[in-house]
Amino acid sequence: MTTASSTAVPTLxxxxxxxxRLLEAVGAHRDGAPAKQLAREAGLPLPTAxxxxxxxxxxxxxxxxxxxxxxxxxAERLVDDGGLRNRRSRMTQSLARWRxxxxxxxxxxxxxxxxxxxxxxxxxxxxxEWASFRETGxxxxxxxxxxxxxxxxxxxxxxxxxxxQPLTRxxxxxxxxxxxxxxxxxxxxxxxxxxxxxxxTVCAAIPLxxxxxxxxxxxxxxxxxxDRLLPAVERLRGxxxxxxxxxxxxxxx
Numbered sequence: 001m002t003t004a005s006s007t008a009v010p011t012l013x014x015x016x017x018x019x020x021r022l023l024e025a026v027g028a029h030r031d032g033a034p035a036k037q038l039a040r041e042a043g044l045p046l047p048t049a050x051x052x053x054x055x056x057x058x059x060x061x062x063x064x065x066x067x068x069x070x071x072x073x074x075a076e077r078l079v080d081d082g083g084l085r086n087r088r089s090r091m092t093q094s095l096a097r098w099r100x101x102x103x104x105x106x107x108x109x110x111x112x113x114x115x116x117x118x119x120x121x122x123x124x125x126x127x128x129e130w131a132s133f134r135e136t137g138x139x140x141x142x143x144x145x146x147x148x149x150x151x152x153x154x155x156x157x158x159x160x161x162x163x164x165q166p167l168t169r170x171x172x173x174x175x176x177x178x179x180x181x182x183x184x185x186x187x188x189x190x191x192x193x194x195x196x197x198x199x200x201t202v203c204a205a206i207p208l209x210x211x212x213x214x215x216x217x218x219x220x221x222x223x224x225x226x227d228r229l230l231p232a233v234e235r236l237r238g239x240x241x242x243x244x245x246x247x248x249x250x251x252x253x
Contacts, residue, residue, distance in 0.1 A: 018044055019052050023061065023075070028149050028214045030114060032068030037151075095122035095217075098239050102232045104219040109133065111146040111214040114158065118142075138164045138178050139171045141193035141205035145216040148182045148191065149207060155182070170195040190233050191216075195223065202226045204233040208240065 021042040026033065028041070039049030053069055056062040060074030095106045105123030109116055116137045137143025137158070147155055164175045172178045185191060191205045202225075205218035219236055221229055 018048065019056060022049060022052050026062060026069055026071060029151055030154055032070040034068050038069060092120045095120050098236060099123060102219060102235055104221050104232055107142060107218045109142045109146060109216055111150065116143050116146055135162050136167060137162065139167045140197040141191045141203035142216050142218045144182065144193065145191040145205035145207055146214050148185045149214040167197055168195055168199050202229050204229050206233060206237050
């Protein structure tokens with residue numbers, strides 16, 4: 001089986017990568033965001049961001065309202081219901097392959113319309129989701145990863161609707177403690193959670209730099225296999241990076 005580590009890296013088109021980073025930044029803001037903020041979050045010079053935003057707006061992928069950028073009709077057409085089901089099926093197959101390579105359950109979630117949505121699982125979800133992923137984002141690695149990528153307004157709105165409540169004795173205790181943790185997270189570093197959601201389990205999540213919404217993938221392992229967690233999540237990052245070059249995969253989330 002060929003993996004990312006044994007596959008030659010193809011020639012990448014920088015302007016496409018930069019445009020995707022801008023689309024991802026737009027997706028993290030339910031009510032849109034101005035050009036300067038999007039440029040900062042995408043790590044782009046402001047003139048470059050302005051040029052790409054104008055192009056994406058002209059092509060219908062974005063629209064500008066009241067000084068902020070939001071997704072346009074062309075972006076919405078990319079995720080029609082039928083096509084979305086087919087793409088998610090392919091994504092589930094990819095997760096299953098990664099589960100077999102890494103030897104651990106793999107999960108994918110997005111933050112969409114104010115909620116955490118678990119969209120694909122390569123394992124039996126009944127064995128792990130004993131408490132709603134949507135309501136307990138503060139306690140699991142996927143949720144913390146997604147919440148860390150929201151702007152302050154969206155994050156506060158989420159926590160107003162889903163208050164911080166410890167699930168185990170290791171869970172973050174209250175809202176101020178969670179916000180401090182989220183602020184300390186590095187943008188592209190794995191988010192590690194140890195027995196905060198389920199006793200005896202450790203998890204690691206990585207953000208996805210693609211798609212039209214904040215997205216993340218995670219793996220979970222028994223506590224006695226914690227030494228495998230970071231190597232495994234780095235292996236997952238490498239596998240995902242190769243697939244994220246496919247725009248079809250990007251729009252499926």
